[in-house]
Amino acid sequence: MKKQKSDSFSVFGNHIAHLQELIKANLDRFTEPPIGPVGKYVTLPKEFMRFAVAIEVALKGTLRCYLVVNGQDKELLDDLKRQARCQPREAEIIIAQRCGFRYQNLEVPGGDLAAHAMCNVLNVKNDDVFNALIDVCSLESKLLFDDREVAERNVLNGPSGHFRMVQFVSEVYLPNGDKFVVREGNLAYIANKVSRRRSIICEDVESEIRGLEQHFDARQRDLQGLRLQESQLRAESTDLHLYATQEKDRVDNLSRRYHRQCTELHSLEEEFSDQQQEHTLDTTVLEGEISDVQEDLASLEARGLELRKCIAAANQDLNGPLDELEDVNAEENKIAAELNDPQRDANETYKQLTKMKSIEIMSQRQVEASQALAEQLNQHLRSIQEDRERQEKNALRLCTRPANILPRNAYEKRVKQVEHQLASAHQRLNGLSLSELKNDMELKEIKYKTKKANYDKFRQNLLQIRSMLAERKETWDRFRAAVSRRTANEFSEYMRHGDFAGKLKFRHSNECLEITVLQNEKGATSASQMTDMKELSGGERSYTQVALLLALGKITECPFRIMDEFDVFMDSVNRDMTIQLLVEAAKNESKKQFIFVTPNNLSILQQDPMVKVQTMDPPRDRERNSNAQ
Incomplete structure (x- = not known):
């Protein structure tokens, strides 16, 4: 930007200044001196500075172009571009004739719209540059508006789907570079995908430098904040690393203790197995103890025999109560058997009651269903009667009541014939209903009116062409x-x-x-x-x-x-x-x-x-x- 501020050609490209020097050194070789870059001769007033983006989008790359008068000058300028090492898209060339005066009677929209035309907004110092912009970019047909709704209200005519631009208007641009056009009666809104504003038109380098410096300061502040966060994260990482080291040492200590305990357990198991083997093999020491235990067992058996005798004597005393207890149990079983019969009767009665209750519920449901069916049949009968009355009224409105009533089969035959005709018509109409047929007829009427309007327009054009052809043929004759x-x-x-x-x-x-x-x-x-x-x-x-x-x-x-x-x-x-x-x-x-x-x-x-x-x-x-x- 600072280089652009000191060098007015740097905004058009890095090699344009060198190209300008080569053009000045070879002016005598050109038929007419080249004019360019075009943007040097185009400025935007301060009151329209908000449209800078829209104008540069509309002009595309024309502001970086050079104007020559013929192909020979174009070849010479291409050679100078190669010497200046210009890029292929840098300093493009337009062949434009020079008439020495600015175009008059431009096809600018009438009324208040003329003030919105780009050709009336821009200040173009050179007449040949103005004429080239009119020929290449059609500035007179491109309008600038601050608001989309206002633009659509002033520029568009006709309903949706049949939009038409006002005469001599091709495109409408908004300050952010978006535009809308009309294609085949439809409104097409095209958004500007290039958000950065260039300074070719506005030449406000100072404001762009200030904006870039502010953006740079904001990025510097963001960088400092990120560095502070980085230092905090590094400190947290160090603490986590220290904690992980401590945990690792603790796990190592526990592992060593575990292995030591496992070793001690293994040694104890070996010692215990050795002791068992010693006790199993040395049985001679326990023979005396075995004899003592056998004597104790013999004494215990004698004592048990005495106890059995005492228990048998006690059992003789308990035989009477036990017999009475058995009699009571038998009586209890008999009473239980007698109680089982009433219980079975009660169960049978309950089952019968349950069955009768279910039959009653089913009967009630059948009655309700019959009543609903009867009500439905009554409604159907009433609808049939209403339908009959309505059909009778329609029939009486169409004709009088017949004097002779034909048999039923005759009417049924006639009804079948009419139904067959209706089915044929329904099949012929692809199964469309009356409402659908009405909608289809309305659509066909709209299409017919459109076709008729186009036909009338073509017929008028044909008649006009015929008259023009007759006039031209007369002139040709x-x-x-x-x-x-x-x-x-x-x-x-x-x-x-x-x-x-x-x-x-x-x-x-x-x-x-x-x-x-x-x-x-x-x-x-x-x-x-x-x-x-x-x-x-x-x-x-x-x-x-x-x-x-x-x-x-x-x-x-x-x-x-x-x-x-x-x-x-x-x-x-x-x-x-x-x-x-x-x-x-x-x-x-x-x-x-x-x-x-x-x-x-x-x-x-x-x-x-x-x-x-x-x-x-x-x-x-x-x-x-x-x-x-």
Whole structure:
């Protein structure tokens, strides 16, 4: 930006300043000095500075272009661009003619919209630059608005789907670079994807530098905050690393203790197994203890025998209560058996009651269903009666009640016929209902009106084209008649040089040409006129053809005229006369080049600076010269 502030060309590219120096050094090689960059001659007033983005989007890359007058200057400027090492998209070239004055009577929208046209907003210092922007970018048809709704209200006409722009308006731009256009009756809104504002139009480098400095300071503050966060995260990372080290040491201590305990447990297991083996093998020591235990067991058995005897004596005393207890249990079982029969009866009764209750519920449900069905049938009957009454009213409205009522099967047959006709019509209409048919008819009416409007428009255009065609054909007929008269006059003039009287008659309706030739001899009458070219001699016919070709060439704007072997069938008199006629005709039209090819001698021609004769060597001489070489 600071470089752009000191160098006014840096905004257009890094190599434009060098290119300008090369252009100044080679100005004498250009047909007209190149004009550029175009943006140097275009400025935007301060009151319209908000439209800078929109204008640069509309002009695209035209502000970086150079203007030349022809292809030769373009090639020279391309060479200078290569020397300045410009990029392919840098300093593009536009060939534009220079008229020396600014275009007038531009096709600008009328009324208040003219003030919104870009050509009336921008200040263009150079008239040729203004004309180039009009030709390339169509500035007069691009409008600028602050608000989209206001723009649509002032620019658009017609309903949605049939939008039309106001006359002489092609695009409408908003301050942020967005635009909208109308394509085939639809409104297309195109958003600007390039958000950064360039300073080619506004040339406000100071504000951009301040904005960039503020942006840089904000980024610096963000960087400092990020660095502070980084230091905090580094401190937390150090603490976490220390904590992880401590935890690792603690886990290592626990692992060592675990392994030590496992080792001690293994040693204790080995010691215990050794002790078991010692006790199992050394049984001789316990033999005395075994004998003592056996004596104790014998005494315990004797004591148990005595206890059994005492228990048997006690059991004899308990036999009476036990028998009574068994009798009570038997009585209890008998009473329980007697109680089971009433319980079974009660269960059977409960089952029957449950069954009857379910039957009652089912019957009630059937009654409710029958009542609902009866109500439904009554409603259906009422609807049928209403339908019958309505149909009867419709029938009475259409016709009177028949005196003779036909049998039912006759009406059923007629109903079937009508239903068949309805089914056929329904199938023919693709199953559309009456409402759908009405909607379809409305759509067809809209399409018909649209087609009719287009037809009327095309018919009006056709009638206008026919009138224009008739007018042009009438003009063309006048031109054709004038050209025919001029050709006939020129033909008569050329024939007069050969002592002939000639006349041409153009039969445009039959697409034929009649040639009448009369020799200027004493005593010649109209009977000596010849209208058939076959009646003329070879020389006369060739002379007549040459005169006709000269007359046709006189009205044809062609810079070259070539005739090959025009004097082949002429005698010497007609040949000399024809050659003199051709030379005089060529000299009279000095701005055109005539080439005549003939195998005959041209020694009769006198030296003339406007006539150049090139004679080829005979074939033998050409072969001899080629062999010699």
